[in-house]
Amino acid sequence: xxxxxxxxxxxxxxxxxxxxxxxxxxxxxxxxxxxxxxxxxxxxxxxxxxxxxxxxxxxxxxxxxxxxxxxxxxxxxxxxxxxxxxxxxxxxxxxxxxxxxxxxxxxxxxxxxxxxxxxxxxxxxxxxxxxxxxxxxxxxxxxxxxxxxxxxxxxxxxxxxxxxxxxxxxxxxxxxxxxxxxxxxxxxxxxxxxxxxxxxxxxxxxxxxxxxxxxxxxxxxxxxxxxxxxxxxxxxxxxxxxxxxxxxxxxxxxxxxxxxxxxxxxxxxxxxxxxxxxxxxxxxxxxxxxxxxxxx
Numbered sequence: 001x002x003x004x005x006x007x008x009x010x011x012x013x014x015x016x017x018x019x020x021x022x023x024x025x026x027x028x029x030x031x032x033x034x035x036x037x038x039x040x041x042x043x044x045x046x047x048x049x050x051x052x053x054x055x056x057x058x059x060x061x062x063x064x065x066x067x068x069x070x071x072x073x074x075x076x077x078x079x080x081x082x083x084x085x086x087x088x089x090x091x092x093x094x095x096x097x098x099x100x101x102x103x104x105x106x107x108x109x110x111x112x113x114x115x116x117x118x119x120x121x122x123x124x125x126x127x128x129x130x131x132x133x134x135x136x137x138x139x140x141x142x143x144x145x146x147x148x149x150x151x152x153x154x155x156x157x158x159x160x161x162x163x164x165x166x167x168x169x170x171x172x173x174x175x176x177x178x179x180x181x182x183x184x185x186x187x188x189x190x191x192x193x194x195x196x197x198x199x200x201x202x203x204x205x206x207x208x209x210x211x212x213x214x215x216x217x218x219x220x221x222x223x224x225x226x227x228x229x230x231x232x233x234x235x236x237x238x239x240x241x242x243x244x245x246x247x248x249x250x251x252x253x254x255x256x257x258x259x260x261x262x263x264x265x266x267x268x269x270x271x272x273x274x275x276x277x278x279x280x281x282x283x284x285x286x287x288x289x290x291x292x293x294x295x296x
Contacts, residue, residue, distance in 0.1 A: 051269055054262040066263035074240045075248035076267065078156065082231075082244065083224040086163045090220050094171025095213070099201070102179030103187065116173065119166050128162050128233025135161075154236030159244065162230035167223045174216030178209055211286035215279065222275045226268060 056063050066072060097116060101109060119127065133139050135152035145152060152158045186208070190200040206213075228246040235242040237251065245268055252261035 048269060051262050051265050054259060055266045057262075058259045062259060063263045063266075066260040067267065069260075071240045071243070072245075072248060072264050072267075075243045075245045075264070078159070078242070079225055079244045081156070082160050082163050083221055085160050086167055086224045087217060087221050089164055090168045090171050091213075091217055093168055094175055094216060094220075097172045098175035098179050098209075099205070101176055103184050113176075116169050116176075119169050124162075124166050124227065124229030125233055127165050128230035131158055131162055131165075131230075131234050153234050154238065154242060156242065158234035159231050159242060162234045163224050163227050166227055166230050167220045170220040170223060171213070171216035174212045174219070175209055178212040179205070182208055211282055211289070214282050215286075218275055218279050218282070222272065225271055 186204050187200045
């Protein structure tokens with residue numbers, strides 16, 4: 001009896017010592033948290049603060065004048081137009097590609113996956129140069145486009161094409177692992193019960209992927225509005241016509257109009273904060289839904 005109590009005491013002692021060894025001391029946790037906060041302050045919070053302070057350096061009147069400048073408004077319109085075209089197209093492509101890859105087996109599946117990842121491995125500047133070689137005045141289709149008075153490069157269509165190329169993996173890459181993890185049993189059951197392909201997608205697949213879909217759309221939209229490299233190559237930097245907000249910021253900065261450049265940058269900062277807020281809301285809703293489903 002005494003031996004059993006002693007053995008139980010020894011086991012508890014060993015378990016307690018193991019827990020103390022595995023658990024990190026309080027000072028280690030505080031140091032790690034402090035290092036993370038310092039890192040974020042240097043690389044994120046301080047630059048954002050500098051943007052806001054410099055934007056209002058010459059007063060609110062100059063800030064408002066910089067934002068209402070015709071060139072700035074034209075850049076804002078082109079940025080929003082580009083995102084409004086690129087994001088829905090990438091949404092359709094992402095859903096179709098994810099559906100095909102996750103639910104079916106076919107020849108060329110690995111090739112399709114490789115093509116989806118291509119913009120991640122190619123520099124945006126190289127991507128823009130490819131469009132110049134295809135649609136530029138001396139490009140492969142340049143002569144035909146010139147004969148038919150169609151402008152792609154140094155015009156809005158080229159900016160949209162470049163943006164579509166650099167952003168099309170985002171939706172697909174969010175949906176493919178999600179669809180693969182869900183399998184295809186529910187869709188097969190719906191079809192056996194009499195649903196056609198569209199009904200199975202609309203009533204079964206889409207509700208299951210809605211949070212991942214929204215998350216991919218938000219990432220795609222953020223990249224579309226902030227893209228610089230590929231757009232810079234194909235835009236021609238024509239003020240009031242082919243400049244997006246990032247390009248307009250570059251022009252103002254190169255002209256030593258630092259306050260105006262940071263004022264326009266604050267627009268991109270505002271759009272980024274809105275995107276971050278929507279992203280956080282979607283993540284919270286998804287976590288709550290996942291918790292409820294696990295609880296039930």
